[in-house]
Amino acid sequence: MTGATADVAAVSAANAELYAAIEAGDVDRLTAMWDLADDVVCVHPGWPAVRGRSRVLRSWAVIMANTAYIQFFATGVDVSVDGDVAIVTCEHGLLARSDESDMSFGETARVVASNVFRRRPDGWRLWSHHASPVLGADEEGTEAE
Amino acid sequence: MTGATADVAAVSAANAELYAAIEAGDVDRLTAMWDLADDVVCVHPGWPAVRGRSRVLRSWAVIMANTAYIQFFATGVDVSVDGDVAIVTCEHGLLARSDESDMSFGETARVVASNVFRRRPDGWRLWSHHASPVLGADEEGTEAE
Numbered sequence: 001m002t003g004a005t006a007d008v009a010a011v012s013a014a015n016a017e018l019y020a021a022i023e024a025g026d027v028d029r030l031t032a033m034w035d036l037a038d039d040v041v042c043v044h045p046g047w048p049a050v051r052g053r054s055r056v057l058r059s060w061a062v063i064m065a066n067t068a069y070i071q072f073f074a075t076g077v078d079v080s081v082d083g084d085v086a087i088v089t090c091e092h093g094l095l096a097r098s099d100e101s102d103m104s105f106g107e108t109a110r111v112v113a114s115n116v117f118r119r120r121p122d123g124w125r126l127w128s129h130h131a132s133p134v135l136g137a138d139e140e141g142t143e144a145e
Numbered sequence: 146m147t148g149a150t151a152d153v154a155a156v157s158a159a160n161a162e163l164y165a166a167i168e169a170g171d172v173d174r175l176t177a178m179w180d181l182a183d184d185v186v187c188v189h190p191g192w193p194a195v196r197g198r199s200r201v202l203r204s205w206a207v208i209m210a211n212t213a214y215i216q217f218f219a220t221g222v223d224v225s226v227d228g229d230v231a232i233v234t235c236e237h238g239l240l241a242r243s244d245e246s247d248m249s250f251g252e253t254a255r256v257v258a259s260n261v262f263r264r265r266p267d268g269w270r271l272w273s274h275h276a277s278p279v280l281g282a283d284e285e286g287t288e289a290e
Contacts, residue, residue: 002184039147039225041234041259046280048257049234051223078196080184080272085230087261087273089186089194112193114186114275116232116261127225128232130259132277135191 003081011079011086011117014124018115019072019092025064031057035118035125043130045111069097073108084119085127091134110134148226156224156231156262159269163260164217164237170209176202180263180270188275190256214242218253229264230272236279255279 001008014033021029034040034053042056043049050059073093080087093108116128146153159178166174179185179198187201188194195204218238225232238253258276262269 002182037147039227039232041223041225041232043234043257043259043275043277046278048236048255048279049221049223049259051234076194078186078194080186082184082230082263082272084228087184087186089188089196089273091193110193112188112275114188114194114259114261114273116259116273118227127227128234128259128261130188130257130275130277132188132275133191134193 001079003079003086007081007086008079011081011088011124012077014117015077015079015088015090015115018126018129019074022064023070023072025067025070027057027061027064030060030064033126035120035127037127040126041128041130043132045109045131045133066098067096068099069095071095075110086117086119086124088115088117089113090115146224148224148231152226152231153224156226156233156269157222159262160222160224160233160235160260163271163274164219167209168215168217170212170215172202172206172209175205175209178271180265180272182272185271186273186275188277190254190276190278211243212241213244214240216240220255231262231264231269233260233262234258235260 018033038053040053040056041049041051050056076091078089091112094111095108111131112134113131117124118127163178183198185198185201186194186196195201220238221236223234236257239256240253256276257279261273263272
């Protein structure tokens with residue numbers, strides 16, 4: 001963690017709200033976390049970059065419409081604040097299901113995300129989100145025994 | 146592209162130097178592109194986050210020591226500059242070979258990277274690099290017909 005304590009706490013809270021909004025399937029809450037500027041960019045796991053606010057929000061709406069259940073288990077979060085920009089890197093285990101009628105879960109996927117926030121008058125807002133799959137053996141960033 | 150023209154040009158040049166250094170297998174040139182602060186972070190494709198300057202540079206040294214040949218084909222680059230921070234998102238086709246004696250190449254991999262730069266007295270330096278594989282069908286970010 002680098003940055004003033006209050007800033008780190010505020011950025012951590014914004015980052016937590018981002019994942020809570022996704023878990024809740026709440027597009028409005030998720031939309032509220034994104035910066036209003038059009039230079040926002042988003043990379044979903046395995047995807048190319050999606051650029052521009054309307055396209056980014058549309059991509060999330062599609063993903064959330066096709067996700068019946070999603071839950072994140074944070075295994076490592078780091079916050080670096082520098083002035084009015086902050087980078088959060090976080091690793092999660094992820095349980096997701098696309099079909100309400102399917103009560104089984106597959107393997108827990110591991111994802112790592114870099115979330116870049118900008119300080120705005122009403123709080124920290126996402127400038128960039130880049131999430132990707134973590135493959136292979138555990139080496140870093142987890143709380144494995 | 147967003148930001149003053151001169152800034153966008155300088156950030157684009159820094160980003161190009163990053164990939165040229167990797168292609169050249171030149172650890173010194175690559176090291177020069179990274180910020181001196183210890184809050185730097187790096188995600189290689191399929192990896193969890195590597196945090197801190199010494200660990201980040203060591204990860205690159207290991208990758209470069211195990212790469213006999215690597216070449217990037219840029220298919221999409223976008224630069225967003227906001228004050229003293231810039232985000233470059235870029236997609237590349239990638240040819241790589243770990244063994245000098247193996248003259249064949251497999252499939253060209255597709256990777257997408259988010260590179261966050263900070264403005265320093267001596268130029269734009271990497272704060273964060275997050276690269277990940279692009280899987281499946283082409284939809285965005287490429288110049289496919």
